[in-house]
Amino acid sequence: MTTSSTQAMTRMLQTHPHADRIGHQQALLECIDACFECAQVCTSCADACLAEPDLQMMVPCIRLNLDCADICMTTGRVVTRQTGPQADVLRAQLQACLAACRACGDECRKHAGHHQHCAVCAEACRRCEVACQALLAALAA
Template structure:
């Protein structure tokens, strides 16, 4: 859950920083993936925070979606990591969250 919350915050900050860049049009895909990833991570964290009688199918589906969103966002941000520090930091947070989601999924199997 903590990795999801950290990733959501980092993706939101990255999207905002991208909007402030001179060549913002070149960062459209990054901004969109940041926003999508932040929303998926926030939803996943919210569901994971509910401890009473969780629906494991729903939790697994969210974890899979979160890992996928994080992986895609990380790939995009890694393309800009050499030019933009915020993209480098975001890619790292996304990779951590992706790994955490996959680890939790594996523990549920």
């Protein structure tokens, strides 16, 4: 998210009727930011992979990019909702996102030496993986 988006999300959480119950606000904000960024980067990486001359070799990467983008987008939306979250569902969604980011990042790293867009994607996936892990840890505390 851009700085203005992050500021808007911070204000939104602060003005939420359950603001007093929203714990771990920094971990939450970082996770939301990382999820939405990763979704956009993975979608763009899939598109860039489609333009590569060695398209057949890129099929697993494209698939993981698109799966990761969908999971990250959903995770960002789920963790944004603060009214009555189900802890088990929230943890499962964060774990799914973490796994998708790890798989996508690992695949993109394989291509990072030849395709700069894959290097950028691997970095975004790693950031999202770390943010999901941090929010999971904060929720467990």
